[in-house]
Amino acid sequence: MDNLNVLMMEGRLTRDPELKYTNSGTAICKLSIACNRSYKGSDGQYVKEVTYMEIEVWGKQGENANQYLTKGRGIRVHGMLKQDRWEQDGQQRSKHILKADRIDYMAEAAPEGEQAQRPRPQKQATAAADPDDFNDDIPF
Numbered sequence: 001m002d003n004l005n006v007l008m009m010e011g012r013l014t015r016d017p018e019l020k021y022t023n024s025g026t027a028i029c030k031l032s033i034a035c036n037r038s039y040k041g042s043d044g045q046y047v048k049e050v051t052y053m054e055i056e057v058w059g060k061q062g063e064n065a066n067q068y069l070t071k072g073r074g075i076r077v078h079g080m081l082k083q084d085r086w087e088q089d090g091q092q093r094s095k096h097i098l099k100a101d102r103i104d105y106m107a108e109a110a111p112e113g114e115q116a117q118r119p120r121p122q123k124q125a126t127a128a129a130d131p132d133d134f135n136d137d138i139p140f
Contacts, residue, residue: 007098009053010076010106011035019066029062031055033075055079057100065103074106 011033018030041047057065079100
């Protein structure tokens, strides 16, 4: 039986993206988002809770994230959860990271009476079709 490992999170970047390259030249962009949640506690008072998540974005999508995202920007991330493990000072350590398959940039709110405008990424002509270039009108 195959197991399912799918995660979708929405939040705001807690810092500017950090772009690095592997020895083979593959881009890895590291992001961190904060996801806010509020709920009514047992005492009737509202409780605010924040969850922080580290994100890795690979390849061209990582280069685009580094170019167009900044601290405070809202994003929705689709991907899978992975666990990094290492040893530090003789103790086993681990942390969970969301490995992004897709990032949706959230619309920014414009000042009252103005329309939000931001530069769009310039697409370069390529020989092979890129799956992200297709705009389908599926309503879900």
